[in-house]
Structure formats: C-alpha cells, structure tokens
Amino acid sequence: MATRVNPKLIDDLEQYGAEDVSKCYHCGNCSAACPFSQGSRIFPRKSMRHLQLGLEKRLEGDLEPWLCYYCGECSDECPREAEPGETMMSLRRWLTSRYDFTGISRLFYRSWKAELAAVLLVALLTAIGFLLLGFLGGDIRIYDGPGAFLPSHVVHWFDWAMAGVLVILLSINCVRMWWFTLGREGRESGTHVPLREYIARAYLLPFHFITQARYSRCERKRPWLVHLVLMLSYLTMLVLIMFFLESMQSGPEIDWRVHAFGYAAAVGLVATTAYAMWGRAKRAEAQYRHSHESDWIFLILLFVVAGTGVLQHILHRADLEVAANIAYVVHLMGVVPMLVLEVPFSKWAHLAYRPLAMYFAELQLRAVPSRAPAETARPAATS
Amino acid sequence: MDQPRIGVYVCACGTNIAKVVDCDAVVRAAEGLPGVAVATTYKYMCSTPGQEMIVADIEEKKLDRVVVASCSPRMHELTFRKAVKKASMNQYYLQMANIREHCSWVHGDGVEATQKAIGLVRAAVKRVAFHEPLESRMVAMCPNTLVLGGGIAGLTAALELADAGYQVYLVEKADHLGGNLARVDLTAPHLDSARDLLRERIHRVMGHPHVEPFLGAEVQSLEGYVGNFTATVAVPGGNGAGPAAAEGDDGPTDGGGATRSPRTLEVGSVIVATGYREFDASRITHFGYGKLPNVITSFEFERMVREGRIETVEGRQPQYVAILHCVGSRSQEFHAYCSRVCCMTALKYAHELKSAVPGCYVSDVYIDMHAFGKGCEDFYRRSSEVKTLFLMYGKNDYPVIRKAEPGDDCGMLIEVSEQLSGELIEIPADLVILMVGMEAREDSAEVARLVGISQDKDGWFIESHPKLDPVATTTEGVFIAGTCAAPKDIPDSVAQARAAAARILGKIARGSIEVDAVFAEIDEEACSGCRICNELCPYSAIEYKADEKRSRVISALCKACGACVAACPSGAIRARHFTDEQIFAEIVGVLA
Ligand SMILES: Cc1cc2nc3c(=O)[nH]c(=O)nc-3n(C[C@H](O)[C@H](O)[C@H](O)COP(=O)(O)OP(=O)(O)OC[C@H]3O[C@@H](n4cnc5c(N)ncnc54)[C@H](O)[C@@H]3O)c2cc1C
Ligand code: SF4
Ligand code: SF4
Ligand code: SF4
Ligand code: SF4
Numbered sequence: 001m002a003t004r005v006n007p008k009l010i011d012d013l014e015q016y017g018a019e020d021v022s023k024c025y026h027c028g029n030c031s032a033a034c035p036f037s038q039g040s041r042i043f044p045r046k047s048m049r050h051l052q053l054g055l056e057k058r059l060e061g062d063l064e065p066w067l068c069y070y071c072g073e074c075s076d077e078c079p080r081e082a083e084p085g086e087t088m089m090s091l092r093r094w095l096t097s098r099y100d101f102t103g104i105s106r107l108f109y110r111s112w113k114a115e116l117a118a119v120l121l122v123a124l125l126t127a128i129g130f131l132l133l134g135f136l137g138g139d140i141r142i143y144d145g146p147g148a149f150l151p152s153h154v155v156h157w158f159d160w161a162m163a164g165v166l167v168i169l170l171s172i173n174c175v176r177m178w179w180f181t182l183g184r185e186g187r188e189s190g191t192h193v194p195l196r197e198y199i200a201r202a203y204l205l206p207f208h209f210i211t212q213a214r215y216s217r218c219e220r221k222r223p224w225l226v227h228l229v230l231m232l233s234y235l236t237m238l239v240l241i242m243f244f245l246e247s248m249q250s251g252p253e254i255d256w257r258v259h260a261f262g263y264a265a266a267v268g269l270v271a272t273t274a275y276a277m278w279g280r281a282k283r284a285e286a287q288y289r290h291s292h293e294s295d296w297i298f299l300i301l302l303f304v305v306a307g308t309g310v311l312q313h314i315l316h317r318a319d320l321e322v323a324a325n326i327a328y329v330v331h332l333m334g335v336v337p338m339l340v341l342e343v344p345f346s347k348w349a350h351l352a353y354r355p356l357a358m359y360f361a362e363l364q365l366r367a368v369p370s371r372a373p374a375e376t377a378r379p380a381a382t383s
Numbered sequence: 384m385d386q387p388r389i390g391v392y393v394c395a396c397g398t399n400i401a402k403v404v405d406c407d408a409v410v411r412a413a414e415g416l417p418g419v420a421v422a423t424t425y426k427y428m429c430s431t432p433g434q435e436m437i438v439a440d441i442e443e444k445k446l447d448r449v450v451v452a453s454c455s456p457r458m459h460e461l462t463f464r465k466a467v468k469k470a471s472m473n474q475y476y477l478q479m480a481n482i483r484e485h486c487s488w489v490h491g492d493g494v495e496a497t498q499k500a501i502g503l504v505r506a507a508v509k510r511v512a513f514h515e516p517l518e519s520r521m522v523a524m525c526p527n528t529l530v531l532g533g534g535i536a537g538l539t540a541a542l543e544l545a546d547a548g549y550q551v552y553l554v555e556k557a558d559h560l561g562g563n564l565a566r567v568d569l570t571a572p573h574l575d576s577a578r579d580l581l582r583e584r585i586h587r588v589m590g591h592p593h594v595e596p597f598l599g600a601e602v603q604s605l606e607g608y609v610g611n612f613t614a615t616v617a618v619p620g621g622n623g624a625g626p627a628a629a630e631g632d633d634g635p636t637d638g639g640g641a642t643r644s645p646r647t648l649e650v651g652s653v654i655v656a657t658g659y660r661e662f663d664a665s666r667i668t669h670f671g672y673g674k675l676p677n678v679i680t681s682f683e684f685e686r687m688v689r690e691g692r693i694e695t696v697e698g699r700q701p702q703y704v705a706i707l708h709c710v711g712s713r714s715q716e717f718h719a720y721c722s723r724v725c726c727m728t729a730l731k732y733a734h735e736l737k738s739a740v741p742g743c744y745v746s747d748v749y750i751d752m753h754a755f756g757k758g759c760e761d762f763y764r765r766s767s768e769v770k771t772l773f774l775m776y777g778k779n780d781y782p783v784i785r786k787a788e789p790g791d792d793c794g795m796l797i798e799v800s801e802q803l804s805g806e807l808i809e810i811p812a813d814l815v816i817l818m819v820g821m822e823a824r825e826d827s828a829e830v831a832r833l834v835g836i837s838q839d840k841d842g843w844f845i846e847s848h849p850k851l852d853p854v855a856t857t858t859e860g861v862f863i864a865g866t867c868a869a870p871k872d873i874p875d876s877v878a879q880a881r882a883a884a885a886r887i888l889g890k891i892a893r894g895s896i897e898v899d900a901v902f903a904e905i906d907e908e909a910c911s912g913c914r915i916c917n918e919l920c921p922y923s924a925i926e927y928k929a930d931e932k933r934s935r936v937i938s939a940l941c942k943a944c945g946a947c948v949a950a951c952p953s954g955a956i957r958a959r960h961f962t963d964e965q966i967f968a969e970i971v972g973v974l975a
Contacts, residue, residue: 001807002798002807002808002809003806003807003808003809004796004808004809004811005746005772005774005808005809005810005811007703007744007746007772007811008744010770010772022767022768022769022770022771022772023764023767023768024767025752025763025767025773026803046804049803049804050804052772052773053772053774053801053804053806053808055804055806055808058806080764080767
C-alpha cells in the first residue's frame with residue numbers, strides 16, 4: 001500500500017521550530033557528518049525526508065530524534081542551510097506532543113501563551129493552596145518544627161502525591177511511545193522483540209539515564225558536561241526532596257550529611273541553568289542557536305526554582321523566618337508548575353524518552369520475525 | 384616523375400592514437416618507404432608546435448609532399464592545408480591518413496592496429512606522390528541571407544544581420560512571429576516576461592528596412608552553393624508582409640493563405656532556425672493525459688497563467704498541484720535525451736503557483752534536477768524556500784496518476800516509488816502539469832533535405848562539429864541556430880543565432896569565398912554526349928550543351944561525389960584530386 005503524502009505537516013512542524021526543512025535537497029552531508037548516524041540508523045537526512053513528505057506514522061515510529069544530541073555538526077555541513085539539527089530538535093518537541101495522550105503538550109508547543117498562562121495559573125493555585133495551609137494551620141514566623149508555616153510532613157505528603165500523578169501520566173505516554181516505535185512498527189513489519197530481550201537489555205535504561213554515555217561521544221564535550229551536571233544536580237535534589245525533606249528543612253544548624261549534597265546540587269543547578277540562559281541569549285553554541293519559547297519557559301522556571309530554593313535556605317539560616325517562608329511559597333510556585341506541566345507535557349519529558357529511546361533502539365535491532373519458519377521453530381529431535 | 388620528397392607526420396593524439404597504435408613503429412615503417420625524406424611522431428600534430436614542425440621541415444628539408452597520419456580529414460584537413468600553405472606549398476600536396484577514427488578508436492589489438500596504421504600511411508605516401516597542384520577558386524558572395532523560422536532564434540539572427548546593413552528574408556511558416564516562446568508567460572530563471580522579450584524584436588523586424596518577412600510562407604526549393612543560393616518561397620497571396628504580423632497567442636499554426644505564388648530570392652547564406660515541437664503527452668498512458676481532465680501539459684499551463692486563471696476544469700482553485708518532469712524525455716520508450724529547459728520551467732511554475740494561488744501545495748516530481756545554467760542553482764534553492772515539495776522517481780519507473788476516491792480532499796492521486804525516501808507513496812493533486820519535452824518538428828526531415836543538411840537519430844539537425852563549430856553544418860553556407868539543432872533555452876538559442884549571424888557577416892566582409900578546387904571535369908573530346916551523367920548527378924551540376932552535343936560540369940555546383948566519374952561509359956570524366964592514378968596508388972599502398 002502506498003503511503004499518502006501530507007504536504008501540510010511541514011507547516012505544522014513550523015510551530016515546533018522546524019523552519020528550514022523544505023530547503024533540504026538530500027545531499028546526505030548531514031548524515032555523513034553526524035557522529036551517531038550508523039548502521040541502519042541513518043539520520044538526520046532520513047528524518048528530513050519523512051518530514052518533507054509528511055509521513056506522520058513513520059515519524060511517530062522513528063527513534064532517531066532521541067538519538068540526536070544536537071551537537072550541530074550536521075547543520076554546519078548542510079550546503080542548503082536546512083538546519084537539520086534544529087529539525088531533530090523540533091521533531092523531539094513534536095514527538096513529545098504525539099506521545100502525550102492529553103493533547104496538552106501539543107497546545108503548549110504550538111502556543112507559548114497557553115503554556116505561560118498554564119504556568120501562571122498553576123503557580124497561582126499553588127500560592128493560594130499553600131498560603132491557606134500556612135495561615136490556617138501555622139505561623140508565618142515559624143519556618144520549621146511545630147507550628148511551622150509550611151510543615152515539612154505536609155509538603156512531603158504533597159510531593160509524593162504529585163509524584164504519583166506524574167509517574168502515571170508519564171508512564172501512559174511512555175507506553176504510547178513504545179506502541180508507536182516497537183508495538184505498531186513491529187506489527188506492520190511482521191516482527192516482534194522477544195520478552196527475554198526486554199529483560200536482558202533493561203539495564204540500559206538506568207545506564208543511559210545516569211551516565212548520558214552516548215552524549216559523551218559528541219566531538220565537543222562541554223555540552224555533555226553541562227548536561228550531565230544539570231541532570232545529576234537535579235537528580236540529587238529530587239532524591240533529597242523525596243526522601244530527606246525533613247532534614248533539608250530543619251535547622252538552623254546545618255546537617256552536613258544532607259546539606260553537603262544539597263549545596264553541591266544547588267550550585268550545579270544555578271550554574272548550569274545560568275550558563276544555558278546566557279548561551280541561548282548569545283546564541284553561543286550550536287544547540288543554543290535556535291530557541292523555541294518552550295525552551296525559555298523551561299529554563300526560567302528551573303532557574304527560579306533553584307534560586308528561591310537557595311534563598312529560603314539562606315534566609316532561614318539568617319533567622320529571617322518570615323522572608324524564608326515567603327521565599328518558600330515562591331519556590332513552590334515554581335516547583336509545582338515545573339513538575340506538573342513540564343515533566344509530562346513539555347521539555348522535561350525527555351528525561352524519560354531519551355533513555356527509553358536508546359533502550360528501544362537496541363531492542364529494535366533484536367526484533368525477530370513474528371511467525372518463525374517451521375524448521376527453526378522446532379529444534380531437531382535427534383542430534 | 385622525379386622522386387618526391389615526402390614528410391610523414393604521425394600524431395599520437397595525446398593517447399587517443401598512441402594507446403593502441405605504436406607510433407614509433409609507424410614512423411620506422413614510413414622511413415623505409417620510397418620518397419620519404421622525413422618521418423616523425425609528435426604528441427599533438429594539430430597544435431601550434433606540431434604545425435610549425437611541418438612548416439620548418441618543408442622549408443629546411445625542402446619537402447614537396449606532406450602526409451599527416453592523425454584523425455579524420457573532416458577534423459583537421461583544413462588545419463594542415465593552412466599549415467603547408469604557410470610554407471608556400473600547394474595545399475593539395477597534403478594527404479591525410481586517418482589512423483584514429485579508422486584505426487585506434489575501433490581496434491583493441493595493438494599489433495594489428497599498428498599494421499593497419501602502417502598500411503594506411505603507406506597508401507597515403509603512395510598516393511601523395513601523384514597529387515597535382517590545384518588552385519581553389521574565388522566566387523562572389525551574395526550578402527543577402529535567408530532565415531528559416533521566426534522564433535526567438537530566427538528573429539535574433541535576422542536583426543543581427545539587418546542591423547549590419549544586409550538584406551534578410553525571414554520565412555515563417557506560421558501566420559505570426561515568435562515561435563514557441565510566444566506561448567510562454569514568464570521565463571526561468573529570472574522571471575522576466577517572454578512577451579517583453581519578443582515584442583520589441585517582432586516590432587523591429589516588421590519595420591526594418593533590411594528585413595523582408597514572409598508569414599505563412601514556406602521555402603519550396605534551395606539551389607546553388609555558398610554565396611550563391613537561389614531560394615523559391617511560396618507566399619500566401621504573393622506578399623508576405625501581411626497585417627497578421629503580430630505575436631500570436633497560440634501554437635504555431637500553419638499559415639493558410641489560399642493562393643500561393645512563389646517568390647525567387649537570391650541569397651548567399653541560409654540560417655535554419657525552425658525550432659521544435661512539444662512531445663505529445665497522450666503517448667504515455669500512465670499519466671492519463673486526455674482522459675483525466677485536470678492533467679495538462681506545460682503549454683496548457685502557460686496559457687492558464689497568461690490568462691490569469693489557474694483553475695481546474697471544475698472551475699476551482701487547486702489546493703494541490705503536482706508537476707511531473709521528463710515527460711517524453713530521458714526514457715527508453717520515447718526520447719533518450721534531456722529536453723534541458725523543463726526542469727527550470729517546472730521551478731518557474733512552482734513560483735508562479737505559490738504567488739497566484741496562496742496556500743497551495745506544489746509537488747515537483749523529477750528524475751534528476753538539471754539546474755546547470757547561470758542562475759539556475761540559485762533558482763532551484765529559492766524554489767525550495769517557497770516550500771516546494773521535491774520528489775524523485777526512477778527513470779523508466781513512471782508515476783501513475785489515478786482519480787481520487789470521493790472521500791479524499793484531492794481530485795487525483797499520483798503513485799510514485801519515491802527514491803529519496805525509498806517509500807512507495809501517493810501524492811495528492813487537483814491539477815497535474817506534465818513537463819512535455821521537445822522533439823524535432825514533423826517536417827524536419829523535409830527541411831533537412833531541402834537545405835542539404837543531416838539529422839541525428841532523434842531528428843535534430845547536425846552541426847559541423849559539436850564543440851568547435853556548433854552553428855555551421857556540413858553544407859557550407861547553411862547554418863543552424865536555436866532548438867532545431869537540439870533542445871536548449873532562450874540564452875543558448877540567442878547565442879547561437881548571433882553566432883550564426885557573425886559567421887555570415889565574416890563571409891560577407893571578405894566579399895568573395897573560396898570554393899574547393901576539387902571537382903569533376905569532362906574531357907569534351909572523349910565525351911560521346913550520352914547524357915548518362917546528367918541525370919545521375921545528385922547536385923544537378925552537369926549541364927548538357929545541346930549545340931555541341933557534349934556534357935559539361937558546372938564546377939561551382941559539383942561536390943566531387945564521383946558518381947559521374949564511375950558511370951561515364953566513355954571514361955571521359957575525371958575528378959580532380961581523385962584521379963585514377965591517385966586511387967590506384969592508394970590501393971596498391973594499402974595492399975602492399
Ligand atoms: C513550456 C515551455 C516553457 C519554456 N520556458 C522557458 C523559459 O522560461 N526560459 C527559457 O530560456 N526557455 C524556455 N523554454 C524554451 C524556449 O521555448 C526555447 O528555447 C525557444 O523558444 C527556442 O526558440 P527557437 O527560435 O529555437 O524555436 P521556436 O520557438 O520553436 O521557433 C521556431 C519557429 O520556426 C517556425 N518554423 C518551423 N518550421 C519552419 C519551416 N519549415 N519554415 C519556416 N518556418 C518554420 C515555427 O513556426 C516557429 O515560429 C520553454 C519551453 C517550453 C516547452
Ligand atoms: S546536509 Fe542539508 S541538504 Fe543535505 S541532506 Fe542534510 S539537511 Fe538536506
Ligand atoms: S545535531 Fe548532531 S547528533 Fe543531531 S543529527 Fe545533527 S549531527 Fe547528529
Ligand atoms: S530538463 Fe529536466 S524535466 Fe526536462 S528532460 Fe531534462 S531532466 Fe527532464
Ligand atoms: S562528381 Fe558528383 S557532383 Fe560532381 S558532377 Fe559528377 S556526379 Fe555531379
């Protein structure tokens with residue numbers, strides 16, 4: 001069956017940031033330049049082609065965009081200035097919106113105003129909720145311990161509830177991603193991946209998640225380093241908040257067993273987000289040359305969250321409890337929209353999709369025909 | 384006869400000859416032949432040092448005959464004749480042995496090829512001893528020119544000559560000037576208007592004191608030779624410069640003047656600029672041309688654009704337009720060649736569509752994108768920027784067009800095995816434009832015969848040399864310009880037209896022209912007046928003098944084909960430079 005071309009898709013992708021796709025004339029220079037383009041996975045030219053033709057199903061089933069780290073080598077080599085690197089970035093945005101079953105992601109990527117409005121709304125609701133909680137049950141002059149304005153056990157409970165919802169949302173999207181890339185693709189090509197392979201390769205998920213090993217293969221090491229620091233800082237912070245929130249918030253004396261990690265992570269977060277914002281403003285590096293509005297919203301949120309986190313800590317140690325509590329509320333006004341909106345519906349979803357893509361890519365290589373020929377299915381009885 | 388002093392020059396032609404023929408062995412063999420005073424080989428005999436070597440040897444070594452063993456005499460005989468002339472030797476004392484086209488290019492075995500080359504050189508050496516000094520004649524050059532075809536090429540050539548002050552007769556078959564370009568709207572790659580390009584030229588041609596245009600006219604016969612042709616032109620109503628002399632809106636229509644009275648014109652040169660016709664798209668069934676009403680040809684689209692109404696037969700603006708390249712070109716079944724202009728014309732359509740029908744999607748389905756001309760690659764790039772979707776199909780793997788289903792948002796679907804993605808895909812289309820190629824006109828064989836030029840396997844007129852002499856033909860005084868020689872765009876057509884005019888102006892400036900001294904002669908004493916030769920001569924060069932009961936060759940018309948020489952039962956006819964002794968000596972040489 002012939003696949004129907006959809007010339008309109010390229011217009012749609014423009015809103016996700018892909019503006020120069022039509023300029024590509026398929027010389028293949030980009031695929032030759034890309035350090036990750038190997039074997040049966042030749043990109044980004046192939047993705048450019050699928051996009052030009054508007055082959056939506058193919059694109060949905062492509063893992064290639066997640067295998068790209070936007071080193072920009074391809075865009076540098078392109079004789080037509082078709083910006084293949086930016087196309088891969090835009091495809092990641094588009095795929096995020098495709099995996100997301102709610103349609104919220106699509107709305108956010110196509111309209112930064114909607115995303116901003118949602119962020120502000122959630123921030124406002126957060127503020128109202130926590131202020132109510134504070135004024136009804138606590139005292140704004142107390143930061144921690146009994147009678148605290150925002151008691152850590154309540155915040156902790158809230159964190160876990162939110163995490164649960166997020167995990168459910170993200171998991172549904174991940175299953176959809178599996179369906180597009182392995183399930184449906186496999187059914188159409190008459191192949192499947194044996195369960196034992198899923199199990200045997202499962203280690204790839206935490207491996208890629210924590211080490212970002214693939215990223216390190218890029219020629220320029222700095223982007224990988226920045227990304228690794230940002231990611232590890234975030235992860236550290238997440239662990240601290242999810243498991244050690246009480247000791248984080250207690251004080252004023254410093255609990256070095258927890259706070260040492262907290263300081264390191266805070267420095268990492270502030271430094272890397274500041275660096276990224278500076279890079280984007282200056283268009284300093286390939287991956288910063290084009291910025292979608294969603295990139296800015298994400299970065300600013302993260303910076304605000306990290307900054308107010310540090311601020312409340314300092315204020316608390318300085319015995320300025322009221323100010324510390326206000327900073328805490330502002331901090332939460334950043335944290336909640338960041339987690340509720342960015343993780344399942346926007347840029348942060350890549351923290352799940354990228355490692356998954358590498359895992360799935362490995363599995364795709366191990367797919368076998370679904371209906372095995374009779375003679376191989378039954379091993380010889382005598383030997 | 385005294386022993387002649389012959390110089391033998393064996394050309395290596397770079398490696399063209401030397402890679403098969405052992406040139407040194409040929410030189411050694413030549414050295415042993417009677418009469419050979421010098422024998423040598425050189426990398427390129429036709430180069431300036433090569434020619435100078437011959438000149439120096441003639442002067443210093445007192446040579447009186449020269450044999451050049453190299454390429455075909457059609458290629459360089461004139462070159463070497465000029466060289467020996469420089470050394471004050473009669474140019475007919477030169478003989479060439481063709482050891483390239485007749486030897487190295489057609490044989491693989493070096494030993495045998497070398498033997499053959501030696502044989503050919505031996506024949507030339509034997510023959511050249513019998514050569515006679517001949518003097519070529521000068522005849523007057525008539526400064527008038529006949530231009531066949533009033534397309535952009537014919538118009539340009541006519542104006543070039545007329546502006547120089549010489550009379551031009553412009554014969555156009557259709558009832559209007561402009562040719563195929565009159566059917567085109569904007570032109571690629573600069574998007575300037577074809578109408579503007581033509582209007583000024585047609586206007587000037589019609590009012591020029593030195594141009595006499597004949598519309599709806601046809602050349603019936605052309606006789607004579609360079610500098611002295613006589614043409615008969617059938618003109619409707621007897622007068623060409625009728626009022627219907629404007630740029631037409633439709634294809635070339637044959638002029639339909641009821642009464643045709645011939646005019647006789649004296650001209651010295653002829654420019655053939657009869658152009659092309661478009662490929663008939665209905666010959667390809669997969670495209671449904673003629674059956675699917677919204678499948679149209681490029682010319683039909685040009686008309687839509689000119690009328691400012693780009694729409695389907697149902698009267699709707701098309702949302703999806705597909706342009707299909709190479710229709711009739713670059714295929715095994717139809718024409719193997721590329722028509723050269725349709726790729727850029729297709730890009731032009733993409734631009735025109737995007738500006739005339741905002742929001743429409745244009746798919747451009749090509750085999751390869753041929754964007755070789757000046758400004759063309761840039762044009763191609765700009766076409767991508769306006770979001771034209773380019774798709775590639777395989778040669779001889781035609782896309783198939785069919786009607787869409789009722790639920791589709793398009794009128795037709797084109798199935799293509801798309802090469803850049805490797806997918807079998809379907810393209811939506813409401814309007815399909817077939818980029819029909821160019822082909823030789825239906826009457827091109829007739830024109831070729833009329834003016835005495837040849838055609839290649841596709842019907843295009845053949846130039847004297849594809850690289851070095853692209854507008855001359857093998858018939859002296861007859862030139863070709865524009866698309867009658869091969870598909871080309873406007874700039875190339877115009878360049879050729881001006882080149883042809885320049886060649887003619889050069890001849891006119893010299894005032895008289897040299898006619899080859901090689902022709903047949905009848906010994907009137909021996910002629911019995913049987914008149915066998917009279918009918919035989921393909922160039923009507925033999926007249927019969929009834930009072931003397933003898934035949935006589937009009938030397939200026941004779942092409943030295945030799946037909947009469949062989950046929951004369953009295954042995955009365957002798958061809959200069961092809962005498963019996965010379966030919967027998969050559970045969971002896973080959974067979975020795
Ligand atoms: C759809 C289309 C679009 C094009 N667009 C472009 C473009 O954008 N840019 C570009 O550079 N080129 C374009 N071209 C090419 C352009 O049309 C040609 O390069 C140009 O017209 C060639 O001119 P010509 O004088 O050689 O031939 P023609 O235009 O064919 O003129 C030949 C003339 O000779 C006459 N004739 C024929 N036989 C005889 C005879 N026996 N006696 C007397 N008269 C005779 C014909 O009636 C005609 O008037 C296009 C071609 C096509 C098919
Ligand atoms: S280098 Fe540019 S033009 Fe070439 S295939 Fe890649 S994106 Fe296309
Ligand atoms: S940006 Fe780098 S990793 Fe991504 S496709 Fe281009 S070359 Fe490959
Ligand atoms: S110019 Fe282009 S469309 Fe025309 S025959 Fe050549 S390749 Fe085909
Ligand atoms: S040699 Fe040929 S052209 Fe010349 S008169 Fe004889 S038949 Fe005619």
